[in-house]
Amino acid sequence: MTTSREVRLAHRPVGAPTLADFSIVSVETPTPSAGQFLVRNQYMSVDPYMRLPMSGQDGVHAVMDAGQALTGASIGIVEQSAHPDWPVGCWAVSGSHGWRDSYLSDGKGLTRLETLAGPASLYVGLLGLIGVTAFGGVEGVLKPQPGQTLFVSGAAGAVGSVVCQLAKIRGARVIGTAGSDEKVAWLKDELGIDEAVNYRTAGDLRSVLKTFAPEGLDLMFDNVGGDTLEATLDTMKFGGHAALCGAIALYNSDNYRAGPANFFTVIEKCIRLEGFNAGPYYPRAGEIFSFLGGLLESGKLVWRETVREGIDAAPQAFIDMMAGANIGKMVVRL
Ligand SMILES: NC(=O)c1ccc[n+]([C@@H]2O[C@H](COP(=O)([O-])OP(=O)(O)OC[C@H]3O[C@@H](n4cnc5c(N)ncnc54)[C@H](OP(=O)(O)O)[C@@H]3O)[C@@H](O)[C@H]2O)c1
Numbered sequence: 615m616t617t618s619r620e621v622r623l624a625h626r627p628v629g630a631p632t633l634a635d636f637s638i639v640s641v642e643t644p645t646p647s648a649g650q651f652l653v654r655n656q657y658m659s660v661d662p663y664m665r666l667p668m669s670g671q672d673g674v675h676a677v678m679d680a681g682q683a684l685t686g687a688s689i690g691i692v693e694q695s696a697h698p699d700w701p702v703g704c705w706a707v708s709g710s711h712g713w714r715d716s717y718l719s720d721g722k723g724l725t726r727l728e729t730l731a732g733p734a735s736l737y738v739g740l741l742g743l744i745g746v747t748a749f750g751g752v753e754g755v756l757k758p759q760p761g762q763t764l765f766v767s768g769a770a771g772a773v774g775s776v777v778c779q780l781a782k783i784r785g786a787r788v789i790g791t792a793g794s795d796e797k798v799a800w801l802k803d804e805l806g807i808d809e810a811v812n813y814r815t816a817g818d819l820r821s822v823l824k825t826f827a828p829e830g831l832d833l834m835f836d837n838v839g840g841d842t843l844e845a846t847l848d849t850m851k852f853g854g855h856a857a858l859c860g861a862i863a864l865y866n867s868d869n870y871r872a873g874p875a876n877f878f879t880v881i882e883k884c885i886r887l888e889g890f891n892a893g894p895y896y897p898r899a900g901e902i903f904s905f906l907g908g909l910l911e912s913g914k915l916v917w918r919e920t921v922r923e924g925i926d927a928a929p930q931a932f933i934d935m936m937a938g939a940n941i942g943k944m945v946v947r948l
Contacts, residue, residue: 658712688712760785768837770797918942
């Protein structure tokens with residue numbers, strides 16, 4: 615037997631999640647029997663989408679009940695094995711075994727790695743969901759060109775920061791919003807985007823965007839939804855194109871599926887709104903990871919993580935990520 619600890623939902627959050635909404639529980643994991651192995655997680659991902667099943671609202675993500683354990687992406691090392699293809703010491707990447715110290719598996723749904731191409735944490739971020747999403751939105755949906763202006767909301771987060779850089783590499787002019795002056799400075803000074811603004815202190819976003827893009831925005835990559843999406847629709851050019859990736863501004867609300875109040879603008883300006891998600895791009899994951907890994911290795915892409923330590927810190931990491939405490943990707947080291 616191995617004792618593992620896992621994070622569970624104690625209460626359905628009302629509004630922003632609090633520590634009281636989570637519990638950390640010890641569970642006994644049996645010694646692996648034939649065809650099984652035990653993985654000890656090293657890093658796990660902290661993601662906005664996890665708030666959706668906690669909400670109790672119907673959607674793609676199955677609704678979670680109080681008492682259920684959280685799930686999410688993780689990378690770990692095989693520590694005990696009775697499986698011929700999963701020897702002790704190899705790495706296991708999973709999309710659904712995070713939020714616990716260790717777990718038993720038969721290998722279904724896991725990716726085995728003998729060696730890593732970089733720090734293990736990359737595999738729950740740039741070389742995982744984040745990379746596939748950013749690549750899909752930029753290279754698959756928007757395909758920004760020189761001469762075009764792209765607005766990115768949530769620009770200093772995991773997806774947003776990669777999107778900004780991929781768009782710059784393609785030659786577009788990039789404007790981003792983020793929630794602190796430190797994030798704005800990082801976006802301009804280290805990521806080299808053209809304009810960045812702290813949406814919490816900037817006042818009316820429509821005026822700000824009109825100042826930065828008097829002719830209007832050609833493209834938008836939206837991580838935020840809500841007021842930000844509404845302001846952007848009002849600021850887009852006729853025939854503009856928006857890739858809708860997420861709507862984190864709504865995730866703590868009682869209807870995260872709500873649309874923009876000025877939806878008719880889409881008709882008036884012939885704006886192309888294109889919702890997308892990482893799913894259809896996963897078959898290209900190998901190609902995407904080698905492209906992004908190459909950019910990282912050559913110094914053409916900056917990747918930043920905000921790292922919290924240990925399973926006990928995981929609930930606060932989630933709460934803080936939802937409130938904007940992360941720059942780049944929020945991960946927990948286990
Ligand atoms: N479609 C897909 O397949 C897919 C895949 C991954 C992620 N996503 C979506 O992409 C978005 C970003 O995900 P991520 O993993 O990269 O997270 P992230 O941006 O690294 O972290 C979340 C950030 O959201 C910002 N935020 C929180 N509340 C906000 C609000 N009310 N208004 C504006 N910004 C707010 C915070 O930054 P500030 O300090 O800037 O407020 C926070 O740091 C999310 O909407 C997520 O659901 C979609």
